Amino acid sequence: MSPVRGRCIVLGVTGGIAAYKAAEVCRRLVGAGAHVVPVLTAGALRMVGETTFSALASEPAVTSLWSDPSSAIPHTSLGRRADAVVVCPATARLISDLRTGRSGDVLTATLLATRAPVIVAPAMHTEMWEQPSVQDNVAVLAERGVTIVGPVEGPLAGGDIGSGRMAEPAEIVTAIEAVLTPQSLAGRRVLVTSGGTREPIDAVRFVGNRSSGKQGAAVASEAAARGAEVVLVTTEPDRAPAAARVVAVETAAEMAAAVELEAPGADAVVMAAAVADFRPARPAGTKLKKGLGVPALELQPTRDILASLGASKSPGQVLVGFAAETEDLETNALIKLRSKNLDVIVANDVSKEHVGFGHDTNEIVMYTADGARHHVPLTTKQEAARVVLDKVAALMPEAP
Numbered sequence: 570m571s572p573v574r575g576r577c578i579v580l581g582v583t584g585g586i587a588a589y590k591a592a593e594v595c596r597r598l599v600g601a602g603a604h605v606v607p608v609l610t611a612g613a614l615r616m617v618g619e620t621t622f623s624a625l626a627s628e629p630a631v632t633s634l635w636s637d638p639s640s641a642i643p644h645t646s647l648g649r650r651a652d653a654v655v656v657c658p659a660t661a662r663l664i665s666d667l668r669t670g671r672s673g674d675v676l677t678a679t680l681l682a683t684r685a686p687v688i689v690a691p692a693m694h695t696e697m698w699e700q701p702s703v704q705d706n707v708a709v710l711a712e713r714g715v716t717i718v719g720p721v722e723g724p725l726a727g728g729d730i731g732s733g734r735m736a737e738p739a740e741i742v743t744a745i746e747a748v749l750t751p752q753s754l755a756g757r758r759v760l761v762t763s764g765g766t767r768e769p770i771d772a773v774r775f776v777g778n779r780s781s782g783k784q785g786a787a788v789a790s791e792a793a794a795r796g797a798e799v800v801l802v803t804t805e806p807d808r809a810p811a812a813a814r815v816v817a818v819e820t821a822a823e824m825a826a827a828v829e830l831e832a833p834g835a836d837a838v839v840m841a842a843a844v845a846d847f848r849p850a851r852p853a854g855t856k857l858k859k860g861l862g863v864p865a866l867e868l869q870p871t872r873d874i875l876a877s878l879g880a881s882k883s884p885g886q887v888l889v890g891f892a893a894e895t896e897d898l899e900t901n902a903l904i905k906l907r908s909k910n911l912d913v914i915v916a917n918d919v920s921k922e923h924v925g926f927g928h929d930t931n932e933i934v935m936y937t938a939d940g941a942r943h944h945v946p947l948t949t950k951q952e953a954a955r956v957v958l959d960k961v962a963a964l965m966p967e968a969p
Contacts, residue, residue, distance in 0.1 A: 571952065572749040572955070573742075574602030576652040579683075580626070581676045584612020585658035585709040586726040587735035592617065594657055594738045595625045598745070604645060606631065608676045612660070634675045648682030655745055656680070657718075658692030658735045663704050668706045683911055688716040691737030694725055699732070702948060718744040747794035753962040755796030760835040761813075762874075764804030766821045767964045768848035770866065771857045777842050779926035782808050783840035784891075787947040787954040789813045793837075793959060800835070802827045803842070821845050821871035828874055837887040837961050840875050841915075842928075879910030885966045889957065892916040893925055900959060902936055912964055913937050915957055923947060935960060 578598055584589045591607075598605050607622035609632040614632060621629040631643060637950055648654075656663060656676070663677070667689070672678045680687060697703060711717050719736030736744075760774070763785020772839045782805030786828060789801045793812035801813040809815045816831070821844050832838055847868040857864055875890045882888050884906045890911045892902045895918065902916035914936050919925035924947065931953045931960040935943040937960065945956050 571601040571955075572746050573598055575964040576603050576749060578603045578605050578745065579647050579651040579654040579679060580622075581606045581654060581663075581679070581684075581961040582607060582609045582613040582617065582622070583656065583657035583658055583660045583663045584610055584614075584616055585660050585692045585735070587617060587658040587685045588613050588616040589737060590738055590891060591657050592621055594623060594741050595622060595720075597738055597742045599625065599627060601742070601746075603627075606650075608632075608647065608679060609675050610663075610674050621873060624641050626694075631675055634678065644672075644682045645680035647679045648685070651679075651683050651685040653686045653688060653689040653745055653748055654680060654683050654742065655690070657690035657741055659689035660875045661693050661700075661706075662689075662718050662823070664689065664691060664703065664706045664710065668709050683897050686761075687712075688718060688741070688744055688748060690736050690741050691720050691733075693720075693733050694727060695729075695731035695733045697733065716744055716748055720841050721829065723917070743790070743794075750794045752794055752796035754958070756796045757894045757965065758800070758834055759787055759789075759792040759797040759961075760800045760802070760828070760831050760838045761792065762788070762802045762824060762840050762842035762844075763808070765843040765870075766804055766824055767819050768821065768845050768871070769852040770855035770864075771855065773856050776845060776847070776849060776868075778845065780843035780893075781805065781927045781930065782842075783927075784925075784931060784950045784953065785839070786810065787950040788841055788957060791951065791958050795962070800831050800832065813902070821848060825872045825874045825877070828878070832878055832881075833883065835886065836965060837889070838878055839889040839957065839961070840878070841891050843891075843893060844874055845871055874908075875911070876909045887912050887928075887961050887964045889913040889915065893919045895920040898933075898934065899936075902934070905936065906936055911938065911959070913960055915953075933957075937964075 605626040606628045607626045619630045664675045701730040721730045723734040763781030764782035767777045769775050786808040790810040793799045799813040802816045806817040816827045850867040850869045902914045906914040917925045924931045932947045933945045
């Protein structure tokens with residue numbers, strides 16, 4: 570279940586050109602089950618419509634301290650109700666007001682009246698963002714515990730490209746979820762693998778599979794959000810969350826070597842990667858030419874990384890394997906669970922529509938060594954990751 574479900578999120582929108590993106594943040598939060606109250610400044614109303622946010626959110630937009638005659642102190646009420654207050658975009662003025670404690674409108678008054686976590690997504694032109702005074706303000710807010718999301722480099726409103734572009738809505742929502750996620754893995758070290766290995770045939774071709782690395786990246790992201798130190802060994806480093814330490818690999822042998830190095834110090838190992846079972850025995854060092862005819866491709870088995878981990882598992886370490894199947898899901902998953910000394914096996918039927926490889930969604934069945942079975946119907950890969958890590962956290966011994 571998303572950590573924002575059932576939570577009250579105050580969504581502050583200021584007068585930056587990126588205000589239109591806040592509507593998508595609102596939509597995503599409501600879609601995840603949050604109760605969203607939009608608060609729009611006078612500047613925001615010059616950029617976006619009050620009606621848009623009232624329609625998308627859980628309550629009508631609040632636009633001033635006097636917009637609701639039934640509430641004499643709306644900022645105090647909002648501040649107390651909020652489980653989190655997020656401001657996107659956060660202009661240089663808003664950032665300055667928040668640092669100095671200046672209350673000039675209903676949004677800044679709400680920020681001063683809350684004890685809830687605050688998340689801000691700065692957005693402004695490069696010259697403004699790079700001003701020492703702005704950088705100093707942001708640094709002070711971060712020291713006080715405010716979560717800063719972005720900005721990023723990209724096209725700006727002036728037509729040029731530079732730093733100061735607001736983070737994308739998905740990244741902002743992920744940051745909100747991270748702030749509201751219980752720190753069940755704080756102080757723990759989690760090793761995750763992801764992506765499909767590529768076993769070379771020649772200098773340009775390889776034997777591979779359709780794994781995108783999305784599920785493993787979601788597990789790494791969720792583990793980091795829960796406070797873990799995350800190491801991600803992956804063939805898809807571009808999908809890695811910023812909070813993870815990334816070890817990029819290509820082949821099963823490279824992944825085995827990296828995992829062998831990292832696993833001994835891990836409290837949990839989640840092997841979400843699709844590791845090739847076979848590799849070409851004699852890959853060519855140069856490109857094989859079509860004119861030479863069809864080459865004979867002799868395969869040999871790769872090292873079984875998961876079995877090796879199961880054989881050398883340290884006391885208290887939680888080991889999770891994944892099984893992508895097309896038939897006899899339960900039978901194959903349980904054989905893998907028992908034969909490789911796993912604590913958890915996460916199985917999915919990749920022959921089903923929208924399940925597994927390449928998709929943003931997954932349907933999993935999780936089996937544990939104690940005989941339990943947990944089915945998760947089709948959902949996002951991030952939600953599937955939450956379910957898996959709930960089980961990992963529950964299986965971990967208490968920290969000394």
